[in-house]
Amino acid sequence: MLKLLDSYAKKQQVLPRTAIDLQQNIQNFVVARDGDKLVGVVSLRPYGEGFFEVRSLAVAHGYKNVGVGSRLVQELLNRARSMEPPAVNVFALTKRPHLFQRLGFRLAYRERFPAKIWTDCLLCPKYSDCDETAVEYRL
Numbered sequence: 001m002l003k004l005l006d007s008y009a010k011k012q013q014v015l016p017r018t019a020i021d022l023q024q025n026i027q028n029f030v031v032a033r034d035g036d037k038l039v040g041v042v043s044l045r046p047y048g049e050g051f052f053e054v055r056s057l058a059v060a061h062g063y064k065n066v067g068v069g070s071r072l073v074q075e076l077l078n079r080a081r082s083m084e085p086p087a088v089n090v091f092a093l094t095k096r097p098h099l100f101q102r103l104g105f106r107l108a109y110r111e112r113f114p115a116k117i118w119t120d121c122l123l124c125p126k127y128s129d130c131d132e133t134a135v136e137y138r139l
């Protein structure tokens with residue numbers, strides 16, 4: 001998981017994660033496998049009050065554009081639907097809004113997710129010139 005995420009973090013396509021971070025949050029991850037090979041990963045980050053962020057979505061080269069990424073996000077939505085207490089909102093900041101919109105997410109203002117802004121966005125060099133689109137799925 002770390003290797004896959006690292007390869008995209010180097011290209012600034014996902015935020016970097018550390019081994020400790022993955023260990024501590026392993027229960028929030030869903031992975032896709034082809035036999036023994038890990039080919040995709042995604043995680044759901046809780047923010048409180050029923051809000052969750054889709055983060056660390058990555059699919060291995062050679063497995064892209066065949067629906068793996070979409071299925072990973074779909075599986076996170078399934079998890080969110082069966083949570084207790086119930087999840088109310090699953091959101092993402094993404095350069096691939098179409099992928100999410102095809103799964104029922106709608107465009108949103110990132111200001112709807114202040115906890116995300118305080119934890120990640122304010123540290124980002126692109127804060128005032130953000131090239132990501134906010135999308136949300138209201139449950």
Ligand SMILES: CC(C)(COP(=O)(O)OP(=O)(O)OC[C@H]1O[C@@H](n2cnc3c(N)ncnc32)[C@H](O)[C@@H]1OP(=O)(O)O)[C@@H](O)C(=O)NCCC(=O)NCCS
Nearest residue numbers: 008013057058059064065066067068069070094096098099
């Ligand atoms: C972004 C990423 C996770 C997508 O994974 P993927 O497995 O290729 O995703 P999918 O196969 O489900 O969808 C990819 C493309 O396949 C096509 N596709 C897949 N399912 C489709 C369907 N049912 N109908 C039409 N087109 C479809 C689309 O062109 C789609 O691209 P779009 O959503 O931008 O329009 C992958 O490219 C990746 O790892 N990128 C680097 C890391 C990254 O950018 N992560 C952040 C993502 S927010």
